[in-house]
Every structure is written in C-alpha cells, then in structure tokens.
C-alpha cells in the first residue's frame with residue numbers, strides 16, 4: 001500500500017509530503033523525508049518495549065492499574081513531557097492533571113518556554129512558513145542551526161524554494177546567520193556574524209538603537225564591528241519581507257526571555273519600515289501543540305498547577321526541573337519524553353527516588369528508571385492526531401500502521417477513568 005501526504009512528527013518542521021510504502025505491519029520505503037525522518041518511519045517498531053512494573057513484564061491492564069494506584073495516592077504529582085505526542089494526548093493529560101490536582105509541564109519549559117514568556121510580554125509579529133516561502137527575501141537565523149535540527153527547513157520553507165514573489169528561489173533571498181560559533185547553517189549564509197557568547201541582547205538592542213537613529217557609543221558590539229551591524233540594520237529596512245528565525249541560542253543563554261524580548265521588539269520596530277516576522281525554531285514535533293492544547297484547556301501554555309483545583313501558572317515554580325530539583329513532587333508521569341537523560345543532575349536524582357510512570361513507545365533512560373512502563377502507539381505512525389507546526393499551523397497526522405498498543409490519548413483516558421473510580 002502506498003500512503004501519500006504523510007506528516008512526519010519528528011521535528012517542528014512537520015513536513016507533510018512524505019510518501020510511504022507499507023507492507024503488512026512494516027513500512028518498507030519512505031520518500032521525501034530527511035535521513036532522520038526516514039529512520040523514524042522505517043524503524044518505528046525498534047526497539048520494542050513491553051509493559052513493566054518494577055522491571056517485570058506484566059500485561060498492559062496491570063501496568064495501567066499500578067499507575068492509577070500511584071497517581072491516586074500521590075499528594076503532589078507531576079505530569080511532564082507531551083511534546084512528541086498528539087494534541088489529543090495532550091488534552092487527555094490535562095484532564096488527568098485536573099482530576100488528580102497535578103502539576104503539568106511540557107518540554108517547552110526547557111527549550112522555548114522563555115520565548116513564550118517573551119511573547120506574553122511584548123507580543124509577536126509572526127508569519128506562516130508558507131508566507132516565508134512565497135515572500136521572504138531576507139531570512140535571518142539567530143541562535144539556531146536548522147541544517148542539523150530541521151534538515152528540510154531550507155528546502156521546503158526558508159532558503160531554497162521558489163515562491164510566488166521569490167521566483168529565483170535561493171538567488172532571490174539574502175540569508176544572514178548570527179551565532180556564537182560557525183555551524184553547518186552558517187556555511188550556507190551570505191552573511192555570518194559570530195557574536196561573543198552572551199552578546200545577543202546587546203547586539204539586538206544595538207540594531208534597535210540603529211533603527212531609531214541613536215548611535216551606540218562604541219565601535220564594536222558583541223565582538224562585531226559596529227559598521228556590520230549598521231549594514232544589517234539597513235538591509236532589514238530595505239527588505240521587502242523579512243523573517244527572523246530564532247533558536248535556543250537565545251532562550252537558553254544568559255538573558256533567556258529578555259533576549260527574546262529584544263528580538264521580538266526588534267521585529268516589531270522593523271514593521272515601521274517593512275513587513276517583518278519572527279518564528280521560534282521549535283524542536284520537538286508537537287511542542288507547539290503542547291502550548292496550544294494547554295492554553296485552550298487551562299489558559300496557560302506550560303508550568304500549570306492544579307493543586308488548588310483551578311489552574312495556576314508560574315514558570316520557575318511549577319516547571320518540571322524546578323519541582324524535581326527542589327524535591328517537591330512525590331510521583332511523576334512522563335509522557336513521550338526522556339527527562340532522565342536530559343535534566344540536570346539534581347532533578348534526575350529526585351526522579352530516581354519517586355515512583356515514575358513512563359508512557360513511551362520505545363525504551364529510554366527514563367523507562368529504565370521508571371517503576372511503571374506503559375508502551376503506546378507511535379504518534380503519527382500508529383496513532384493519528386493533530387500536531388502544530390512551528391509556525392502554529394495545525395496538521396493532521398495519519399495512522400499508517402496498526403499496532404498492539406493503544407495511543408497515549410487512550411491510555412491516559414483509561415488512567416483518568418481508573419482514578420475517578
């Protein structure tokens with residue numbers, strides 16, 4: 001069977017043009033995906049995970065019942081992850097969080113959460129990737145490396161494609177990369193500006209000052225001669241349509257959300273001269289959807305607490321790393337994520353001391369430390385659902401294969417039902 005227009009849910013580019021050949025329960029061929037996407041589809045079953053409690057294989061119902069018991073008796077649980085599952089799974093997780101008075105947080109809090117805080121402070125002038133493809137003649141990548149993290153971004157949206165008003169494709173665009181080190185993305189740039197680490201806020205503020213004709217009182221900013229910033233400011237003003245893609249180089253370096261406040265303010269200021277937008281380079285396939293789903297259902301995008309019955313929002317207080325590092329939570333449900341592999345040591349130490357329930361299709365470091373392991377279908381391959389692309393466009397991911405395990409949305413609904421009973 002041939003399946004066309006398949007959405008790849010691996011990264012935030014959410015390519016929706018993949019073509020698969022399916023034979024029985026195997027995907028035998030993938031066309032159009034990048035190497036990462038192809039590997040995800042071709043090896044979606046490997047390695048296999050079984051339902052487990054305390055390291056012993058059990059049946060799925062028993063694993064779910066143990067999860068229900070843990071969460072029912074927990075006084076201050078945490079539900080974390082969500083970024084590689086569908087919006088249906090995310091909404092089911094919110095329902096469960098509400099039922100048990102849990103904290104709920106997504107991987108957003110360790111990637112672009114600061115961008116979302118910045119958007120709440122200054123707003124965002126943004127665009128769809130379709131607009132970028134068809135209109136952008138100036139493309140800036142700041143603190144991100146899509147050549148490695150989003151391999152088809154250049155081809156499909158930002159650098160190479162011919163667009164309605166960019167008939168020359170690559171020749172019709174100027175590409176600028178700003179980063180603290182030369183990256184594969186910098187190699188394709190027309191202009192590369194290597195800023196000193198921690199210099200982003202200063203550089204962005206300098207560009208804003210130049211737009212307002214306020215001359216900075218120095219000849220060099222963030223390790224770059226002022227004349228080069230002046231040239232970039234003029235190029236931004238002269239563009240017919242500019243776009244700023246920004247990454248974790250801004251959100252996870254000194255200044256964090258204030259770096260993004262400066263970037264979004266720059267983009268807002270540029271709209272006095274031309275059309276300019278900003279898009280965060282979201283990493284996980286549906287991390288954008290996790291913020292959307294939490295915002296529809298709770299009013300807040302991440303770091304939400306239900307312990308008083310109504311949702312409360314407080315990054316730094318109800319974010320997963322902080323709750324774990326302070327040793328506050330007494331049970332953790334991890335959905336489609338691997339915090340044991342990526343969190344700071346203090347947070348992982350607490351994760352090892354409390355009962356962890358891991359809901360995942362594949363073995364991870366977190367499943368290896370979990371008390372309860374519940375395997376589920378793979379979102380976008382063996383479970384259908386909605387995912388949001390990095391520009392906020394929702395796409396419907398297909399189910400192309402049937403597997404023995406239910407989707408995480410169905411498993412979370414079963415846990416919620418068990419908790420209520």
Ligand code: SF4
Pocket residue numbers: 008009010011012013014015032033034035036037038150151152153
């Ligand atoms: S760029 Fe991202 S969404 Fe597109 S095929 Fe590669 S991994 Fe999948």
